[in-house]
Amino acid sequence: MIDEDVWQGRRVLVTGHTGFKGAWLAAVLHRLGARVFGYALAPEHAGGAFDQLDPSTFAMSEFADIRASDRLGQFIETTRPEIVFHLAAQSLVRRSFTEPVATFDVNVLGTARLLDEVSPCPSVRTVVVVTSDKVYANDGVGRPFREGDPLGGGDPYSASKAAAELVVRSWRQSFSPREGFTAVTARAGNVIGGGDLAADRLVPDFFRSLEAGAPLEVRHPGSVRPWQFVLEPIFGYLALAAAAWRQPDSVPDAVNFGPDLDGCWTVEEVVEALIERCGTGTWVHRSSSEPEASVLRLDAALARERLGWTSLLSVSAALEWTADWWAVRSDLNAARRIMLAQIDRYREMIPS
Secondary structure, rough: OHHHHHHOEEEEEEEEOOOOHHHHHHHHHHHOOOEEEEOOOOOOOOOOOHHOOOOOOEEEEEOOOOOOHHHHHHHHHHHHOOOEEEEEOOOHHHHHOOOOHHHHHHHHHHHHHHHHHHHOOOOEEEEEEEOOOHHHOOOOOOOEEEEOOOOOOOOOHHHHHHHHHHHHHHHHHOOOOOOOOOOEEEEEEEEEEEOOOOOOOOHHHHHHHHHHHHOOEEOOOOOOOEEEOOOOHHHHHHHHHHHHHHHOOOOOOOOEEEEHHHHHHHHHHHHHHHHHHHHHHOOOOOOOOOOOEEEEOOOOHHHHHHHOOOOOOOOOHHHHHHHHHHHHHHOHHHHHHHHHHHHHHHHHHOOO
16 A cells, blocks of 8 residues: 555655665655655766666756765755655675775765754654665574564675664664654665666676676575565555654564565576576676675565555566566666556555
């Protein structure tokens, strides 16, 4: 169910709106009737989700660093958002090994600066900070993680996102926010979809390998992950924000958004499904010394019980929708039509 009344005419700020998920979120919000504002660095990849969904046509944008407090504060003062989605982050695990300090700086201090600016802003009532499924201390047992499980992180990215969770928790407990204000966190699984051109992500790497006529190099073929199409967590974020807007005193502090166990596939299974779907492609195993959890699953029961959210697309369908975008991505208008059609199609699937 979509609480559309929450979004009609609502002033919504999306940090990181030039990124993969941020651009999709901005487009969905616009389609729901919200007034969208975006604050982020300039897009890193030409031809990605931001270029093709083109939020600049409907959103007021500021291209700046989340850590630039003066510019961020001025933008918030100017736009007076009511709901804030914080997605601005360093989002790549492998990059965190080469840029660990920058990863902690952006993901931890960037979150603190955002909260420091929005907490006193009288117009802001709801903040959703998007973290990761990797925030949990993974003991390797393989059971699905629940929201109350201990936080951790064996690599700089995961640790930085777990630390961001602690920042949000600290803000709630330490600064006695004004009545009606709440900040919550959202943790999602491995997200795929059109417009993701980031390096070292399995699905974009697969399609780039096809274009290059080279085999895909796979580091951990046996790793199990909770795969989901990008619209799945986005509509989860919307449900969480709407619940926080309606009932700030009773909304969960943190919520997982992930598929059922049948949506937890190995990397090899995803690659083989893509090869079958495309009718071409090969892969080779390239070992890596970088630590990575062998199994990662999320328990999304809280999202189902408290928010009425559920995963609607199988992994096969998510891969098909993603492949449809890659087939036309060089045609800007065609790619945009597919993405907007997918938003509309997904909305029709949501139970009323």
